[in-house]
Amino acid sequence: MKRKLSILLLFLLFMVAALSLVACSDNSDTDTSSNDDGATEENNSDEPLTLTFFNADGEEKSFDDPVAQKITEQTGIKLEMDYPVGGNDEAIPLMIASGDYPDLIFAKGDIGKLIEAGGVIKLDDLIEEKGDNLKAMYGDQLDRLRNSVDDPSIYTLGTNGVKKAKWEPCCSLQIQLDVLRELGYPQITTLEEFEAAITEYKEMYPEINGQETIGISLLGSDWRWLITVGDKASQLAGIPGDGQWSINDETGEAIYKFLEPDVKEYFRWLNGINDKGLLDQESFTHTYDTYISKLSSGRVLSIADDDWNFVDADKALQSNGMEHRTYAPLPVTVKPENTHQALKDYGFSGGWGIAISSTSEHQERAFEFLDWMASEEAQVLVNWGIEGENYDIVDGERVMQEDDKERMNTDSDYSKETGVGYYVYPFPQWGNGAVDSNGQPITPNTEQAIIDNFHETEKEVLAEYGMENWIDWYPPTEELGISNHGEAFNYTIEAGSDLQIIQQKADDLTEQRITQAILGAPEDFDASWDAMIEELEAMDIEKANEEMTQKTLDVMELWGTK
Template sequence: MFGRKVLIAGMAVLLMAALAGCSGGSSSSSSEASPSGGDDNSPVTYTYFTFGAPKKDVLASETTIGKELFEQTGVDWKMEYLVGDAPTKAGVMIASGDYPDIIDSSGEMAKLMDAGAFIPLDDLIEKYGPNIKRVYGPYMDKFRQDDGKIYFFPYGANIGYISEPNFQTGFYIQRSVLKEFNYPKITTLDEYFDLIKQYKDKYPQVDGKETIGFATLAGEPSNFFTLQNPAMHLAGYPNDGSVMVDLETHEANLVAGSEYQKRWIQKLNEVNAEGMLDPESFTMNRDQYLAKLTSGRVLGYFSYSWQVGDATNNLKKAGIDDKRYVALPIVFDKGIKDQYIDPPGFVNNYGVGITVKAKDPVRIIKYFDNLLKEENQILVQWGIKDESYSVDENGRFYYKDDEQRKIHEDPELSRKYGFDYFNYSWPRYGNNSVLADGNAYGPGNQPEVATFTYTDGDKKLLEEYGVKTFAELFSKPDERPWSPAWSIALEQGSPEQMFITKADDLQKKYLPKLIMDPPSSFDNTWNEYMGEFNKLDKKTYEDTITKAVKDRVSGKW
């Protein structure tokens, strides 16, 4: 998993935590109160840092949800979000030893684990975590480390399963394009770009500015996968990260350097030569990307729904359905089954952990346990009854009016309420969970909510394609017991970890050049890229991931 360096550091930290009530310990907490052992609700403020999606820093109690949790526990959080490059920030933390009380690690977990940044949680869970055991119990062996201990909580353990009726991930296209051509059924990459080209030729400008055929979020290193991942989806594979896993043999093969990657990148090269690719695709940041999507100038893009939530909600708020987007399950060729919808899975390589600088681990673990009470899992997803959701005579959760819906969907209202801060990067139920009373854990999976939030434009589009929900545009996923392969942990400094770092660096160097160069240069540049790529130890990496996949299939995690 993450290596065995954590064992000695972890044991030492556990001992310090046990003695904290006597010694006072050290902490990055803003509170000067002595450790309580978790037995009182006196006000205290701890620090939370996330390497996840950037947001505005906030004091948790300034949100509706955070205030409610503060009133229950006396615990508040100074919530801080990544600015700049994640690996650099993690390196600075590790070098200085200056950690917040808890860290949401995102992609930096392996580095933080090897540095001994987190304390082991097993004894704390056993003493103070009945709800933690209820939620994570069936999954705990899947995220124990090499020393047999637990150091963090992954983002969600599914309790039951319900699919997302409004699934939206893949190749997005502006609805005006579909409307213009009488809602054609397009399934292949060529059909997708042909339709966009026809529309752009017909409408070269939007509000006096040039229409953008296709844009991609490849200007930020942390979002470069938006350019890498489409190749696997186009070939009929789900998001398994850097590999495509054969359903029958369970062999893992790299996306990078494959014929699928070449076909995808060469298509973008053609698109760029035709003047359809946004020239700022490799320089703009996330905010600039979202602003372009909201402007109505972009006809198509590839993204995962969580990357573009603000743009999606702002466009819906503006009420101009034709300028909104719909995601389509685009593949290379007819006959390929799309695999955009992920099967049920479990992510075990990142999450939220308590650091070695936390003053009062007991009180923090009690906060986590309280958060995992079902009533509080309802709070962080649905909010407060009769305020942000209602309950009908059959006990079903729904939105009774647009005011309740807006609290969830309007970006500013969602942030103010706390949904944007509490509904993901904490110990939590899995996205597809079902509550004890049969309601969906998340509003997005509740059928009553899905249909309520449809605009006239939504209903028209769905009617034209003969479906009732957006998820019905996509194929149902095949079962994949290893899912997702991108959660397979690589030990820091291992040959496999060094390979994928070098492979990513090569792609960041060559893929933009391959796309932006004249088509006549493509083959030469591709051969140069592959010459460099083939110097790397591809086989060791693929063999390692294949073995991990086969272990998961046989029940070993």
């Protein structure tokens, strides 16, 4: 709203100024030669050009931190950043309805709606003519940016790193380090072993810091239901990270994942631990802030979450002297025969990215800015910060300053205040596995840096298990293979298609019915589940399976991996 009001005010001021000039000037004496090309005037100005940028994953933030200032210095561009207030998922439809688009748009899964509405431009010609940095960054992966077999145009510059290394596990159940220490460092690879550990520890310590101990907490009250409830079920069932789908990487066959038997068994387990009083009773009602506050108190023994979602709690625990209450990711699966996919290499997935709007008056400047963000200079800046302020050159190599290393681990506002790491996502990025022209890592997050940054309790626990890094617990990347189809949640699904409509209905239904099944009586679980499956069949989930299978096959054809 502030941005729209500002634009309106500037427009009115411009009109007043323009009318004043008309009234006071003699047309015969006016020299318009310097105004024939607005772009020329813009480029000659000493003032930076402001581009409006909508970030679907953004937050309230001004583009004025030290790294942002350096970006402006190098590009002549400032960003006026907007985001969906309160997680509003109607932001893109409202843009389309009004025809009022910012210059740059990161729409995530709604990019298909913008393409259909003509709200964003094709980037193919700009990439060919002006995209040297982007072409160098994407290399032979450029085709993965293409929209579809029917429309093989490029509309977005992908947010995922092109060269990714798996130095940290994702998608796991997590348990407090102190639980592992107190119980003598047990092996925990099954749900039964996990449940036994939190049960025993909770009985030993019914209260922590004067508050009731919680066995496990979820965050199922908003969109994070997908992360802490839905995704954990498929991940622990050994299903790779394809969002709401279980996909055969060889045949392309796609199945709506909640139809998979092992996914059901994970929810049966949650239903059982809820009945035993181990599940946080506010798991489906508390807010994100309340969830983080609980974790930060140290009284939540375990979570089903990804590191990026609870990083603020992790830093709070460390800064408050409770590093022993931070979490270790466990290689738990529903059944022993399930292979955990935490270290799966999906290749460069293309898909979601930043687009340039069709109404922008600065399309070429916007593209040039994005191309610069893909340069080596930019990648070093956004990942490492400013030489002499955030890192130093020691023996020819970049080394983070000690204060910055400390703040990275303990201060949740570090990135936002300094800009270091803040502008990596959702902009084009080389990836944590890339190296610069001197052979140095393009990010400070190398595996050795990760190991060095573990706090003392982590190092103690890892040593007891004979490991250096948490990834040592998991099936290695080399054994899991590289995905032929990328990550299905990144696919552009055509707005209004049968697939989009059915999946949306199915997602709404499963979130509601699975939550009810988890919180219900154990003797009612099977009946509740069977009723949900009947509802899915009634909405023709099989047609969605067929269409997602075809979508996957089309992607593999487009990428040349079929």
